[in-house]
Amino acid sequence: MAAADDADVPAPPAARAMSAPAADAPAHRYDAALAERIELAWQDRWEAAGTFETPNPTGLLSDGFERVADRPKAYVLDMFPYPSGSGLHVGHPLGYIGTDVYARYLRMTGHNVLHTMGYDAFGLPAEQYAVQTGQHPRVTTEANVANMRRQLRRLGVAHDLRRSVSTTDVAFYRWTQWIFLQIYGAWYDVEADRARPIAELVAELESGRRAPAEGTNPSGRPWADLDELERRRVVDAHRLAYLHEAPVNWCPGLGTVLANEEVTADGRSERGGFPVFRRPLEQWMMRITAYADRLLRDLDRLDWPEAIKVMQRNWIGRSEGALVTFPADGPGGPAAIDVFTTRPDTLFGATYLVLAPEHPLVDALVAERWPDGTDKRWTAGAATPKEAVEAYRLASARKSDLDRQVEERDKTGVFVGSHATNPVNGASVPIFVADYVLTGYGTGAIMAVPAEDQRDWDFATLFGLPIVRTVQPPEGWDGEAFTGDGPAVNSANADVSLDGLDVAQAKRRIIAWLEAQGSGRGTVTYKLRDWLFSRQRYWGEPFPIVYDEHDLPIALPESELPVLLPEVDDYSPRTFPEDDATSEPEPPLGRNPEWAEVTLDLGDGPKVYRRELNTMPQWAGSCWYELRYLDPTNEDALVDPAVERYWMGPRSAEDCGGVDLYVGGVEHAVLHLLYARFWHKVLHDLGHVSSSEPFRRLFNQGYILAAAYTDDRGVYVEASEVVERDGRFFAGEVEVRREFGKMGKSLKNSVNPDDLYESYGADTLRLYEMFTGPLDQSRPWDTRAVVGVYRLLQRIWRNVVDEHTGACHVTDDPPDPETLRLLHHTIAEVRIGMETLRFNTAIARITELNNHVTQHFAPGAPRAVAEPLVLMLAPLAPHAAEELWSRMGHDDSLAWHPFPVADPAWLAVDTVEVPVQVDAKVRARITVASDADAAAVEAAARCDERIAALLAGREVARVVVVPGRLVNFVLH
């Protein structure tokens, strides 16, 4: 799940931040050196005491559960990071700090909190980094994971480290392979609307209760008449993981094929930006389309940002319409062309058909010669339809998606030489091949209605095809295709008339008619395609699949798991010039011939089998890691069902269950989040998990942006080396241009957290990142501004600890009522800030309280204020808070101490200051009893000198009094 900027060169050392400790500073001032001592000491204590180890209700990790058994549970999760070779920059931990603050707050408010962090360590970038450094990917990956663990520990995040996993751990990927076997061993029962074990399908086929599903039995003969191999093929065609020969996204520059989701809109690889070409290849596919409707429907049950839901809805792309069959006369005899349309109401205006170049019926429809009088524009100058179609197909296959984009969508195509019949009016319509019709969507064939579809209009105009309006455009319409609503026209035959109906009515009537005629039916289509699951890569999970002498796949039994990733001489992928569309994928696992063939006894005695040489995509591990965190040491199951039910189970009949809070970036809106939902639903259907969704609540954190600088070639220069002079920016003597962008290697504007620890400490870094804005917002990094929260910590410190002696100097003086009112208001507001993930406002309220304490009680604060203040600080700056707590005489960690509760008695106030307005402009403020009624407040307002002067001699038209809020005198 790595973000795109993670391809890997070690970062240059970032600039040293400033702030050297003053030579004559008091010995016990809170400075960076003291912060470091405190932080390292508390990190050791937490670890030694197992402070953040979270017990399960049962199983290996259940020690101590009785202590938390009556607490509500909370599962807080960060998106699985990829352990980058260059380590963290200060942008990465924004979300990790946020979840840590929230999780610590939940623990202090009485929850049993599960929070840990693992590593998505397989995949392309790890492999590329290893290739660059000449080391085995396992070596570099493990070193990167160790470095990231060190950096996170230094940040003070309260993770349960016993639960930390890496996708590359054999003990982890064994279960990834096991889940693959479950998916391979399942099929989708459309009537039951869920996946079921494949054995149940076989039993139903055997018993005759069920016939093979449409498209799974090419011979068409009944199951009973099929031989063993034919039966295996039929069963395999039902599986949720299946082999399929189809055009795939081949990326020569990366040397692998990619999923649709990994290809950008302009036809390039999301990672690396290399061109992607369509190329037919047999690959493993995941039948995610079987879940399209449930993935769409269940979005309504999720507490996710609306933007993400919209992106998933768009990606799934449900559209309702109709399948219509057009009979055709091919040279080889009659054929039937099924088209999908969302506008069956426009059928009377269909004046030609278009098939995608790869459509399987094209060959059967190509005529021997051009019909007499064929328009020259339709032939592309070819002597015969066959020549024209072949040339066109070749040309479009050679185009990458990028090329198709560049050509500004000028319509191209050729006539195949034959005609079809429009079922509603018997009209003979010409059949074209054109690449504006896509193979993978609908049926790969359309009926073209130029009057109501702009694409068809463009094509019809270019090729001189007839245009018949079937929806009356409004008065004064001067556009081309009309896609709006209006009364149907020109839409009647002897049997049925749509004329005068609106679009929705016309659709219903024509679908009914088509169904009665047997010419079509209403149907639903999705944009979502099945997920291409094979990669020609070394650094991924091997498939638990072998092939027999018939080249048919066989699942390895569970007892053969894990299938270990073999050693090979050269694990680097075979890549090609990035535009070499004709290159052939070559999986690196094939370089170990001893591994590639294996002798096994799978029930028929020892036989030689050929192993699957592709590996799984990086997404595989992140599809289920949240389940493994629950029960990471379980060797008998991916997760104990009782443990899953406790942490992720539904809370009510309507609840989908899942993680209580999932925090990560928007970039995973369709990739990871869709794949993970799909796997989770399969596991749910097969009875392995009780939750039907993995992530009940999703929150997108913003990014840390930072200034980046380009020279006059537009090349980024190292931001830490740029200096500002008179509002202009220079790298050495060269003037550079400033811009702002997401912090990362590509913009050369990374800031290393290690430098911040050295200059200020981890607590200051944590506070700074939380203070600059609400968690879901991106914000620019400004090293100069870090000092603000550093001062806050120093001031709090000084209110508790004597800077010169190090002694605690809190007093036992009772605070005055004003202070207590402020304290309890602060508690109430800090709680709101914590619960809404707006930690910036919580920090602001803490700052105000501390400023008040400084002004009224310096040098030492009353204990009755200092203690709740420190407890409120604890989730945000846990080390400093622990240290202060301990210096105030407490032996135990405050991590489990109850969070302060606001006393309602102190939230109520005796008097309030309300503004008095004249004509909605504030002219005075008066202080009144907080329970004063409207008449009393108005009377008090009229008594105010300034107000009295302003009202003197004027007629008051109206008086608005909102008790406790304001008074407004409205004059004429």
Place this chain on the structure above:
RNA sequence: GCCCGGGUGGCGGAAUGGCAGACGCGGAUGACUCAAAAUCAUCUGCCCGCAAGGGCGUGCGGGUUCGAGUCCCGCCCCGGGCACCA
């Protein structure tokens, strides 16, 4: 083109339809200091005014309301997603 977000001081950002700019950075002035840093104190939206005070202010234009940053309509700009999906 379509679909989402978002426009508030020099900057990051606060504001259940009810005192716009909390809190912080930056800036100014002062205290301490030989001096500087650190620390502390005061001020700091813009304009007019010596002041008291007044005027203007939440992208632009309208509307609803006693009252709009907040609600409604129409624009402009910025960021993101999708893009020949029939």
